[in-house]
Each structure stands twice: as C-alpha cells, then as structure tokens.
Amino acid sequence: MSVTSEDLLVCTDLRYAYLERFTALDGVSFSVGRGKKVALLGANGCGKSTLLKILDGLLFPDSGGYEAFGQPVTEEDLEDEQFSMGFRSRVGFIFQNSDAQVFSPTVREEIAFGPLQMGIPPERIAERIDDVMEMLDIAHLIDRAPFQLSSGEKKRVAIASVLVMNPEVILFDEPTAALDPRTQQRLVELIAELNQAGKTIVLATHDLDVLDIVADRCLVFSEQHRIVAQDTPERILADRDLLLSVNLVHEHTHSHGGGRPHDHAHDLRHHAGRA
Amino acid sequence: MTVASEALRTPDWLLQGEAGLSPCTRSGKQKRRSFIEKTLNGASNVMRQAMFSEDVAQQHGLLQRIDARVKVVVGLVLLLAVAFVHHIPVLLGMYALTLVMAAVSRLPIGFFIKRVWLFIPIFTGVIVVPATFSFVTPGDIVLPLWSWHGHAVGMTTQGLETAGLLVMRVATSVSLVVLITLTTPWVKLLAGLRALFVPRMFVLIIGMAYRYVFLLLNSVTDMYTARKARTVGNERDTRRDRRFVAATAGALFGKAHALSEEVHMAMTSRGFRGDAKTLGGLRVSGLDVAFALTCVTVAALLLGGDHLLGR
Numbered sequence: 124m125s126v127t128s129e130d131l132l133v134c135t136d137l138r139y140a141y142l143e144r145f146t147a148l149d150g151v152s153f154s155v156g157r158g159k160k161v162a163l164l165g166a167n168g169c170g171k172s173t174l175l176k177i178l179d180g181l182l183f184p185d186s187g188g189y190e191a192f193g194q195p196v197t198e199e200d201l202e203d204e205q206f207s208m209g210f211r212s213r214v215g216f217i218f219q220n221s222d223a224q225v226f227s228p229t230v231r232e233e234i235a236f237g238p239l240q241m242g243i244p245p246e247r248i249a250e251r252i253d254d255v256m257e258m259l260d261i262a263h264l265i266d267r268a269p270f271q272l273s274s275g276e277k278k279r280v281a282i283a284s285v286l287v288m289n290p291e292v293i294l295f296d297e298p299t300a301a302l303d304p305r306t307q308q309r310l311v312e313l314i315a316e317l318n319q320a321g322k323t324i325v326l327a328t329h330d331l332d333v334l335d336i337v338a339d340r341c342l343v344f345s346e347q348h349r350i351v352a353q354d355t356p357e358r359i360l361a362d363r364d365l366l367l368s369v370n371l372v373h374e375h376t377h378s379h380g381g382g383r384p385h386d387h388a389h390d391l392r393h394h395a396g397r398a
Numbered sequence: 399m400t401v402a403s404e405a406l407r408t409p410d411w412l413l414q415g416e417a418g419l420s421p422c423t424r425s426g427k428q429k430r431r432s433f434i435e436k437t438l439n440g441a442s443n444v445m446r447q448a449m450f451s452e453d454v455a456q457q458h459g460l461l462q463r464i465d466a467r468v469k470v471v472v473g474l475v476l477l478l479a480v481a482f483v484h485h486i487p488v489l490l491g492m493y494a495l496t497l498v499m500a501a502v503s504r505l506p507i508g509f510f511i512k513r514v515w516l517f518i519p520i521f522t523g524v525i526v527v528p529a530t531f532s533f534v535t536p537g538d539i540v541l542p543l544w545s546w547h548g549h550a551v552g553m554t555t556q557g558l559e560t561a562g563l564l565v566m567r568v569a570t571s572v573s574l575v576v577l578i579t580l581t582t583p584w585v586k587l588l589a590g591l592r593a594l595f596v597p598r599m600f601v602l603i604i605g606m607a608y609r610y611v612f613l614l615l616n617s618v619t620d621m622y623t624a625r626k627a628r629t630v631g632n633e634r635d636t637r638r639d640r641r642f643v644a645a646t647a648g649a650l651f652g653k654a655h656a657l658s659e660e661v662h663m664a665m666t667s668r669g670f671r672g673d674a675k676t677l678g679g680l681r682v683s684g685l686d687v688a689f690a691l692t693c694v695t696v697a698a699l700l701l702g703g704d705h706l707l708g709r
Contacts, residue, residue: 181663204671211669222613223660228585228605235677240669245677266583268452270445270612288668 130154131292131323132178137187139173147173148184149348155292155325160318162334163327164359165344166370171327172219175294178325179216191292212241215290219297221277225269230261230280233269237288248287255283259313275306282313293317295326299333311336331360331371345369433639434626441619445612454580459503460689461581466590468686472693473578474594479697480570486559488704489566495696496573503581510580514572522568529564530557584608589676598676610657617653621646 132155139148147170155161163171176182177189180196189196191210201207218224227233234255238248256262259279269277278298285293298314299307311333318324326337334341334356341359343352345368352365359365366372455462461469476492483489500510528534530553531543537556544551579587588601588608625642 176663179667181667207671208669211667216664216667218660218664220660223657224664226606226609226661226664228588228609232585232605232677236665236670237668239675239677240671248677268585268612269609270616271449284668 129157131157131192133190135188137184139184146348151350153342153350155323158321158323160324160338162338162341164341164371166346169344169346170348171344172296175296175327179214179294180210212288213291215285215288216294217281217285219300221281224281225277228268230264230267233280234284234287237284251287255287259283275302278302292323297327299330343369434622437622438619441615444615451580454505455583457504461503461577463685464689465682465686466582466586467593468690469578469582470590470593472690473574475694476574476697477571479701480567482701483704485704485707486562486566488700489570492700493570493573496577499577505580513576514569518568522565526561526564530561535560602676614650614654617650
C-alpha cells in the first residue's frame, strides 16, 4: 500500500477482536486522502463500524497501526491533553444509533456540548448553534427534549452536534439507515456539499443507490473481515460476482437495461416450480 | 445463509390456514386486566405527565418568566419561613398566596390542588391522627370516643390544632415545591440547582438520566406490547408472569449498560475528558430581582405577624 503526504488517515494491517475472540477486523490496510470521500461497503458484521470507531480513536486495534494527520493514534497519545483536543476537534463521528449520540436533555445543549468541551467562547458557540440549526432546518427544535424528536430529527441533531465543531474529517456510520426518502436525499446532498467544501468523508453504508454521490472510492469488506476490493463506485457496482460474494446483493438483484443493481418484488411462484 | 443458497423450505402448516382458537365475535365475557395492561398504562401516564409538565412550563405566566436560580433560592427561603410559622391562620394565608401564584402562572387550579392534596391525607394523615387523641396530646376533649378506667378518651382541641398546623405546613410546603417544578422546565431547574452549589457533574448526570429514562421507558413499552400481542386466552400463571417481569428487567439492564458504553463513546468523540462543561444561559433580570425582594419581604412580614400572634 503506498502512502502519500496528502493522506490524512493511514491504517496498516489493523486487527481487532471483541473480547479477544470475536474477530471484527483481520488485517485491514488502506489510506484516505485529504478531501476525498471513501465508502466502506460490506454486509452486517463485517467490521465497518469497528473500523470507524478505530478511526475516531474510540477503540484501539489489537495489532497494526493507525496514523491520523501524520501522527500515530494510540490510547496513550489520546491521554495527552493537547493531542486529544487537536484530534477530537479535527475528526467528527456520526453514530448509527442517534439515541446514543443525542444524550443531552435538550437540543440546544446537545449541539453546544462539543464546542464547550473544546473551550470555544460562549458567544461564538451561540452563533454556531444558530448557523447549523438553520442549515439543517432544525431551529424550531432548539428547546425540545430528545424524546420529543422523530428519528429523522434526531439524526439531524446528531449531525448538527458534530458539524458545529467544524471537523476536517467526518465519519458516518450508516447515515441513511431508517430515514425516510426525503431526509435521506437531504443527507446525501449535505454529504456531497461538505466534501465540496473540503471535508474528508468516510462513511459505512449498505445503500448502493447513492454510492456515486457519496463516494469517489469504495472499500469492499468480506464477511471474513478483510478488504477484498478497492475501486471507484462504478467499477465496484459493475462487478456482480464481487457483490454477490460479499453479500451486498442477492442473486435476484438485477438491473433494468443498464440501470443500477436493485431488488424488487417478483413472482414467488417460480421458487415453488409453479411458474 | 450463503449467497447462492437453496430456496427456503417453508413448512406445510405455514402454507395452510390455521383454525382460530375461538370465533372472531364477541361473547360478552370481559377479559381481566393483567399486569401488562397496567404497566403499559402506567408507562404512557408517565410520558403524558412529562409532556404536560413541559407544556405548563412553557406557558406565559409570571413564574415561568422568573430565572430558575431565583425561584430555587426564594423557594428555599419560603420553605424555611413555613417551617418557623406556628399559627394556622398565617399558614392559611401563605397557602392562599400559593394559589394566587398558581393562578397568575396559568396553572390549572384544579390540577394544582389535586397534585398537592392527593397524597397528604395518606402520608401526613397517618402521622397526625394519633396526635389528636388525648393520650398523645392531653387537653380539652372536644370529641369523646370512649372511656378508659373512668377517664374520657377522645380528640382534644390542642391535638386537633397540632394536627391542623402540621397538615397546613405540609400542604403549603408541597404547594411551593409544586409551583417551582411545574413552572420550570426540568433542564432549567437542574441548572438552577447550581445556585445552591450543587456540583456541575451531578447536574450533568441527572440531566442525562432524565433524558434516557424516556428511551428506556419506550423499550419497556415495546417489550410489554410485544408480550400483549402474543397473549392469547385468559389463563393467569403468576410464576410465568414473574419470570417475564424478571426477564424484562434483566434485558433492560443489559440494554442500558450497552447504551451507556455507546453514550460514553459519543461523549469522548466530542472531546469529553471528565470535566463537565455545560451551557450557562441563565440571566437575572430586573423582574427576577423584584420578585425575589417581594417574596423575601412577604416571608419576613408573615414571620413577623406570626411572632406578634404569640407562641
């Protein structure tokens, strides 16, 4: 694997197992360049979320190395106050489970949490809160409690709570999961816009439909927790055997004359040989 | 299941109709309400109350406009004043003032009175009733009940006065606390506790606990609803029900534990290193100062009046 000076995140032969017995990553190596969008593709349980947590310095690999912004990221390094503040202010992570991420009693406090920890002055925090809420169309939710929010609103609050810190790298874990189509579309457009503004994006997803918008490179994970392919979305989506082998599509997934691979309802009678 | 899998073999009984356990028409015989129904109703009551409290706290009444810290400190001063009053008329006056405050703060008066008086007879009544009898508080018997070795035993004037004083003191104190809690959003009330030097970390933890109570309540509701959906027939098996409750409690604990780990990661991800830093945002205005001065003056006048009435 070749690493260039423009690579922000570099992973070398990462291995991780939960409780030292349930393998999540089995020798994963890749790098992410500044300003790029990278999608992690793979079936449930292949290690995507674990990898994102390692990239955010929340978990640490059993073996292998991880560097961010040219510095190794280890548990000891993150104990250092300056390094921790520098790293945390540069990398933001949007969790799959918004309930875990939206932990404050009100939306206002939630969005203010990150900047408060960073020591940003209160006047600037108030300005930033107003700006991100307006951007994500959630200004009307400012004093609401999380239990009063729908899942789409919670997701937007979670995103606002990370964007308000203005990180350089944004990690998304299944950002479009469990969202209605309109919210999904808005989110996909936002991701593209953030990347155009210079942010580096790494996201884990099953959603093949929006891949060409949210990624310019895909890493495909097998169910054996290794990367089996790295390429552009177009080439990955065109490789049906690859997608079948990693359980990203089903044998009944098909395209209509050059369209994107997809599933839809079909006559089940042919299963029972009664077509 | 591998990608190139064999077709699933659906069991024959699943492809055939099933005779229902009973016809889908009414028999007129009512099912007994089970603990599941009661739990579900209880859970939805909690949610309803929380929503109602939030709505009331957002009204444009007098107390809603007062800074939470001022309300907490003034409330404490008034509670101390109530504790030192020794005459029922003074306490009645203070209680009447709480009703006036409830009215100007747009609290439904019936709801306010019910909230205060619902539990007083149960808790305070149990304590004060013995104190009304002549064998606890000797004095002039106004209600003779029986005779004991030639001596009348019954309720005395002094006993009834003592009981009345205690009940009014409790009612007035509870009214003050209910006024503060109903007119202040829970979050601001927590922030207001900082005025009493409650540690910031404590406030942060309680705030998060409040946030997640509702999430876990949803989980409980889901589990009980799932159980209700699969409960057929009217047979009660107490042992089986107890096992279900225990299993639910265990599952909830596991869920809460897993959630707590994720929440900790989310906090760490945004720079949390153990120091609680929270938003301020509470500002004391002229209205707050005027309100505080008025309440303290009223408390002083009532204590003075109580003193003049003599012990």
